[in-house]
Amino acid sequence: MLDWLQFVLAPQVVNGLSIGVAVVLMALGLTIIFGLLDVINMAHGEFYAIGAYAALALIGVGLPFWWALALTPLLMAAVGYATERALIQRVFHSKDRHTLTLLLTFGIAIVLEDILKIVFGANPLRIEQPITGATEMFGLFFPNYRLFLMAVGAVVIAAVWLVVFRTRLGAMVRAAAFDRHMAASLGVPVSVVYAGTFAFGVALAGLSGVLLAPIYSVFPTMGRDFVLIAFSVVIIGGMGSIKGAVIAGLLLTQVQSISSLVISPVWSDPLLFGIMVLVLMWRPHGLFGRLGHG
Amino acid sequence: MKPTTDDAILKVRGLTVRFGSLVAVDGVGFDAQRGHITAVIGPNGAGKSSLFNLISGAFRPSAGQVLLEGRDVTGASPNRMLAAGLSRSFQITNLFFELPVRENLRLAAQSVEGGRGLLRHVSASRAAQRRVDELIERFALHARADELAGFLSHGEQRRLEIAVALAARPRLLLLDEPTQGMSHADTQDTAALIRSLVDDGLSILLVEHDVDLVMDLSDHVVVMHQGAKLAEGRPEAVRADPAVQAAYFGEVQEPAHA
Amino acid sequence: MAEVLTIGRAPTPSVDAKRSAVRWLSYAFFAMALLFAAVAAALGDVFFFRLATESLIFGGLALSVDLLLGRTGLLPLGQALFFGFGAYVSALTLKHLAPSLPLALAVVLVSGTLVGLVGGLIAIRAKGVYFALISFGLAQVVSKIVFNTRELGASDGLIGVPAPVVSLGVASFDTAHAPSFFLLVLAGMAALLALLMRLMDTPFGRQLDAIRTNEHRLAFLGFDPWRYKLAAFVLAADIAALSGALYPMLRGFVSPELMFFQVSGNAVINVVVGGTGTFVGALYGSALLTALKSVVGSFTAHHAIVIGALFVVSVIFFPKGLVGYLAPALERLWSRR
Numbered sequence A: 001m002l003d004w005l006q007f008v009l010a011p012q013v014v015n016g017l018s019i020g021v022a023v024v025l026m027a028l029g030l031t032i033i034f035g036l037l038d039v040i041n042m043a044h045g046e047f048y049a050i051g052a053y054a055a056l057a058l059i060g061v062g063l064p065f066w067w068a069l070a071l072t073p074l075l076m077a078a079v080g081y082a083t084e085r086a087l088i089q090r091v092f093h094s095k096d097r098h099t100l101t102l103l104l105t106f107g108i109a110i111v112l113e114d115i116l117k118i119v120f121g122a123n124p125l126r127i128e129q130p131i132t133g134a135t136e137m138f139g140l141f142f143p144n145y146r147l148f149l150m151a152v153g154a155v156v157i158a159a160v161w162l163v164v165f166r167t168r169l170g171a172m173v174r175a176a177a178f179d180r181h182m183a184a185s186l187g188v189p190v191s192v193v194y195a196g197t198f199a200f201g202v203a204l205a206g207l208s209g210v211l212l213a214p215i216y217s218v219f220p221t222m223g224r225d226f227v228l229i230a231f232s233v234v235i236i237g238g239m240g241s242i243k244g245a246v247i248a249g250l251l252l253t254q255v256q257s258i259s260s261l262v263i264s265p266v267w268s269d270p271l272l273f274g275i276m277v278l279v280l281m282w283r284p285h286g287l288f289g290r291l292g293h294g
Numbered sequence B: 001m002k003p004t005t006d007d008a009i010l011k012v013r014g015l016t017v018r019f020g021s022l023v024a025v026d027g028v029g030f031d032a033q034r035g036h037i038t039a040v041i042g043p044n045g046a047g048k049s050s051l052f053n054l055i056s057g058a059f060r061p062s063a064g065q066v067l068l069e070g071r072d073v074t075g076a077s078p079n080r081m082l083a084a085g086l087s088r089s090f091q092i093t094n095l096f097f098e099l100p101v102r103e104n105l106r107l108a109a110q111s112v113e114g115g116r117g118l119l120r121h122v123s124a125s126r127a128a129q130r131r132v133d134e135l136i137e138r139f140a141l142h143a144r145a146d147e148l149a150g151f152l153s154h155g156e157q158r159r160l161e162i163a164v165a166l167a168a169r170p171r172l173l174l175l176d177e178p179t180q181g182m183s184h185a186d187t188q189d190t191a192a193l194i195r196s197l198v199d200d201g202l203s204i205l206l207v208e209h210d211v212d213l214v215m216d217l218s219d220h221v222v223v224m225h226q227g228a229k230l231a232e233g234r235p236e237a238v239r240a241d242p243a244v245q246a247a248y249f250g251e252v253q254e255p256a257h258a
Numbered sequence C: 001m002a003e004v005l006t007i008g009r010a011p012t013p014s015v016d017a018k019r020s021a022v023r024w025l026s027y028a029f030f031a032m033a034l035l036f037a038a039v040a041a042a043l044g045d046v047f048f049f050r051l052a053t054e055s056l057i058f059g060g061l062a063l064s065v066d067l068l069l070g071r072t073g074l075l076p077l078g079q080a081l082f083f084g085f086g087a088y089v090s091a092l093t094l095k096h097l098a099p100s101l102p103l104a105l106a107v108v109l110v111s112g113t114l115v116g117l118v119g120g121l122i123a124i125r126a127k128g129v130y131f132a133l134i135s136f137g138l139a140q141v142v143s144k145i146v147f148n149t150r151e152l153g154a155s156d157g158l159i160g161v162p163a164p165v166v167s168l169g170v171a172s173f174d175t176a177h178a179p180s181f182f183l184l185v186l187a188g189m190a191a192l193l194a195l196l197m198r199l200m201d202t203p204f205g206r207q208l209d210a211i212r213t214n215e216h217r218l219a220f221l222g223f224d225p226w227r228y229k230l231a232a233f234v235l236a237a238d239i240a241a242l243s244g245a246l247y248p249m250l251r252g253f254v255s256p257e258l259m260f261f262q263v264s265g266n267a268v269i270n271v272v273v274g275g276t277g278t279f280v281g282a283l284y285g286s287a288l289l290t291a292l293k294s295v296v297g298s299f300t301a302h303h304a305i306v307i308g309a310l311f312v313v314s315v316i317f318f319p320k321g322l323v324g325y326l327a328p329a330l331e332r333l334w335s336r337r
Helices: A004-039 A044-060 A066-093 A098-122 A144-166 A168-178 A179-187 A192-211 A222-237 A240-257 A266-281 B048-056 B078-084 B102-114 B128-136 B156-165 B184-199 B211-217 B235-240 B242-247 C015-043 C046-072 C080-097 C100-123 C128-147 C178-199 C201-222 C224-252 C261-274 C280-297 C303-317 C321-336
Strands: A134-137 A140-143 B010-018 B022-033 B037-041 B063-068 B086-088 B172-176 B203-207 B220-225 B228-233 C165-168 C171-174
Touching: A004 A044, A004 A140, A004 A168, A004 A192, A004 A222, A004 A240, A044 A066, A044 A098, A044 A140, A044 A168, A044 A192, A044 A222, A066 A098, A066 A192, A066 C303, A098 A192, A098 A222, A098 C128, A098 C261, A098 C303, A134 A144, A134 C303, A140 A144, A144 A168, A144 A192, A168 A179, A168 A192, A168 B172, A179 A192, A179 C280, A222 A240, A222 A266, A222 C128, A266 C128, B010 B048, B010 B203, B022 B037, B022 B063, B022 B203, B022 B220, B022 C280, B037 B048, B037 B184, B037 B211, B048 B086, B048 B203, B078 B086, B078 B235, B086 B156, B102 B128, B102 B156, B102 C201, B128 B156, B128 C128, B156 B172, B172 B242, B184 B211, B211 B235, B220 B235, B220 B242, B228 B235, B228 B242, B235 B242, C015 C178, C015 C280, C015 C321, C046 C080, C046 C165, C046 C178, C046 C201, C046 C261, C046 C280, C080 C100, C080 C128, C080 C224, C080 C261, C100 C128, C100 C224, C128 C261, C171 C178, C178 C224, C178 C280, C201 C224, C261 C280, C261 C303, C261 C321, C280 C303, C280 C321
Parallel strands: B022 B228, B037 B203, B037 B220, B086 B172, B172 B203
Antiparallel strands: A134 A140, B010 B022, B010 B063, B220 B228, C165 C171
């Protein structure tokens, strides 16, 4: 029994954790964009994919992985900022804002995916794992890259939480989300805050893309496959809830990881989806969702 | 002629609702007589809206009972309340703004038909059409009948709000601040309208901020303060009650002018 | 998207006039389709007939989306699930039971209703965004399962579906005959369109409009919106499935791609570009985008970017869509005479 725990279960748990932090980063971006802008970003998966491709491109021109890791989120933030100001803000003031932003981001997703296909081709590409080898702990070998991933993920998640809840910037953003007009009259540059928040969410998606690129391969529709689990996490955790995104993200990836021991991977998505539906039936606003959102 | 026998269409007993640690309505009980206008008044935050929401089925009470014509309807859903004969209007106008006035009324009148005629052409439902025409006449909406409800003036919308609540032929009508935001002239017209409804046999439970209007219009007044019932009785008696005056002391009750 | 019924500032034209403009545009659509048929017959090229039939079939799917989005106020991002379901069931019926069109449609109608009911019970409890995502998720999950099911042909799908012969008493025609099938499908879509427009003038249909406009008030008027939404969902599932049932008759095969998000997404695009809530807009949108895809596709494989960009522009600058702008414009033109 102990052997099974050590040699079968534990690796799956660690595996799940390493994917989990990346999923949480993605979900954080999505939930922040929703919580603060009230926008469902259907293009979030595509930004994740662009992040991976951007890293690929940077590595392709000779930069080491670490540079790509640092630069890609910045690039993605710029892309996100531009997208919000150029496109999303235009429908923001409409009465049908919820439907329109959903449709708009959905259209943007289609365009972005095809751009990726045009620029990079439809074939899957790979990024070399920047850290090879494994470390021995408790009689097991853990791949170093995955350990690294968990560390980076944890640090970024903690940083996000700190920024949102413990800084003036975060307070400003939360004020703008709560009451746009009041925040504006208090001197908060609301348009910039909105665009900046969107940029931030997109940067998190891009970062997630870079981190997972060496593990999964990189292909134009990778975003669409991955976004379903991100949305599931956000919905289960509660749209707009950071705590929810973290807890649901880690839990669900564990479920996915451990269940892969007993069921075939084909049933992994249906399982997660089924859990999402059940949670919605029991708690329509997710585990930690706040009333008035969604 | 107002009925003189004790014929309560609505009996509320010990009605209570808690939101977390806040007790919004605290053990409120009163009777509303059939064919009378019963008004619920009180300073801001007294719990009048919450009381209305409890009686109309929008919220479930934490404790207490609501009896409509002797039947226990405590905690029933709004559509079951309507079936039992209770309809309400809303303080914040809650119409189908993107639909024409006629359609707003037709929707409300349709429920009288129940599930019958669901797939027949709308014009086939004569009873509903007649009701719509009746209401348009009564509420003087003839000139605007084909306009979208969202384009009506505020006063017209408030009238339509009442008409919609009335369309399903309820026996008890709950009016939530019907003259809210109205001009003085509109307020008087609405008061006359409400009186005429009662003359036709309808019972009305009214929440109003305009105390003068309430004193003129109602047969029975219930005063709420901080979630509980403070006083109850004929308008003159309530007005003279020192406890009521104390509760309102410092509150400048302006009649609702434009 | 409620903007379709909101016409303009003062003076407010009556809603009936707008509806007659929409009606006129509906007649125009079918007139143009017949004209197209005449031209295509003269040119003698089967390709155009098949392309046009395909646009009508996907137009049917778009109609199902419009019923939900444009009228009931629910955005479905996975309607392809029912379309693909109808296609597969139709293919299986034609291959293994009998190559009969009425049989295939009947089997699809019954099974589609059941599947729609199950899907609806899951999805309808959710509102707004959640509904969109559940519908998206359902389609993703089922399409993946179908993709991996060997009995259904896995990624290759089912091929060799026979084209049935339809006998209408006096005449009979072979659905493999492209012009005949085109006319048959055209008639079918006309009937469907007429049915839907008539439906919206019944108390049931008006309830859907009311739900879209102000769901909250409906309970206080004595109605349970949930029942109506579920009924609308099942009806939309049936429409999508029946449209999908026609696909194997046209192409002779079905594949999991028919359930993919691409198809759901295109249906939504068709509706928005054509005019949300107008019904005929869905058909116009499908025709427009099929033509566009064909034209762009002859230059490059990347028609998605063109269509996507067009959609984005449409959402930002022309949210009411083609018919959504044409109809009031026509109405204004007529009222000036």
